Amino acid sequence: MFPKPIKKSGRFANISYRVALPISIVLWLLPLIAVMITSIRSIEDINKGNYWGWPESFNFIENYTEVFVSTSMGQYLLNSLLITLPAVAGAVALSTLAGFALAKYNFKGNVWIFAAFIGGNFVPFQILMIPVRDLTIDLGLYDTHWALIFFHIAFQAGFCTLFMRNFIVGIPDALIEAARVEGVSEWKIFWHIVLPLVRPALAALAVLVFTFIWNDFFWALVLVQSDEVRPVTAGLSSLQGQWLSSWQFMSAGAVVAAVPPVLLFFTMQRHFITGLTLGATKG
Structure with a gap:
């Protein structure tokens, strides 16, 4: 009637769970991470098409200050x-x-x-x-x-x-x-x-x-x-x-x-x- 605990499931189920869980978490967090990284990029970095790479410069204070100013x-x-x-x-x-x-x-x-x-x-x-x-x-x-x-x-x-x-x-x-x-x-x-x-x-x-x-x-x-x-x-x-x-x-x-x-x-x-x-x- 109730789902069987994953620890009591078979070997295949345990391995699939341990592989699928971190992948699902990363996929769920990926848009949030992209937004947070973009919020500290420079406009030059974005214009170069560097959407997913490591930012060339960190404009944390400048960007967040500009939003309020x-x-x-x-x-x-x-x-x-x-x-x-x-x-x-x-x-x-x-x-x-x-x-x-x-x-x-x-x-x-x-x-x-x-x-x-x-x-x-x-x-x-x-x-x-x-x-x-x-x-x-x-x-x-x-x-x-x-x-x-x-x-x-x-x-x-x-x-x-x-x-x-x-x-x-x-x-x-x-x-x-x-x-x-x-x-x-x-x-x-x-x-x-x-x-x-x-x-x-x-x-x-x-x-x-x-x-x-x-x-x-x-x-x-x-x-x-x-x-x-x-x-x-x-x-x-x-x-x-x-x-x-x-x-x-x-x-x-x-x-x-x-x-x-x-x-x-x-x-x-x-x-x-x-x-x-x-x-x-x-x-």
């Missing part, structure tokens, strides 16, 4: 933070409340509401482009931070609620019933009992949602058009027109844009892994 990269990063942090907080907070209600309250329509949250994850977001854009224009939110914040909170609610509901279901009902017998209010039960028990799940969800929203490119193009509001993903695309042949600056900008989610993951790595494996074993 000659472009609006600093503003793009600030915009991404102003959009991502409130959106993550709102999505996680609302989904935790919704997940608690769906997991621990038996009311009419509970299953159908939960099914609606699940079904929302399967709706292709491209078909929402025109209605969402028209809605933000009608509400006066188009080309503002709030347009992306509200959309991401709404769009991530389905996945986040599904995620949190499945974790909260595992909390023993006896804990909640004991608190109710003692006269504890529902809000205090949620705040002092449920939240501490699902803290690893909250950390894992926050990391995932932060990455989803930070890397969003489609809605950054649809709902935003000015540099004062444009996040870093859409800002990188604008560098292509400004630096038509300066791939070293575009690569440096891509590396800078990737730093915040990578730092967040390594900072929250212990909580992230704990949250993903919470409930995987019993006893």
Whole structure:
């Protein structure tokens, strides 16, 4: 029923695994390595066609400084933070409340509401482009931070609620019933009992949602058009027109844009892994 551990497989399987694994890792890392090396090349080196060879000179400080001096990269990063942090907080907070209600309250329509949250994850977001854009224009939110914040909170609610509901279901009902017998209010039960028990799940969800929203490119193009509001993903695309042949600056900008989610993951790595494996074993 379950896959056999590789150590217990045959000799051919073990040899194939040991050969295929490093090759797969190198192939997966190759584009990332190419971007990082290109970000420190000189324009002369790129014009010579030296795309994969060792750089003739290392222009680390020059290239990364130029990205911030000659472009609006600093503003793009600030915009991404102003959009991502409130959106993550709102999505996680609302989904935790919704997940608690769906997991621990038996009311009419509970299953159908939960099914609606699940079904929302399967709706292709491209078909929402025109209605969402028209809605933000009608509400006066188009080309503002709030347009992306509200959309991401709404769009991530389905996945986040599904995620949190499945974790909260595992909390023993006896804990909640004991608190109710003692006269504890529902809000205090949620705040002092449920939240501490699902803290690893909250950390894992926050990391995932932060990455989803930070890397969003489609809605950054649809709902935003000015540099004062444009996040870093859409800002990188604008560098292509400004630096038509300066791939070293575009690569440096891509590396800078990737730093915040990578730092967040390594900072929250212990909580992230704990949250993903919470409930995987019993006893």
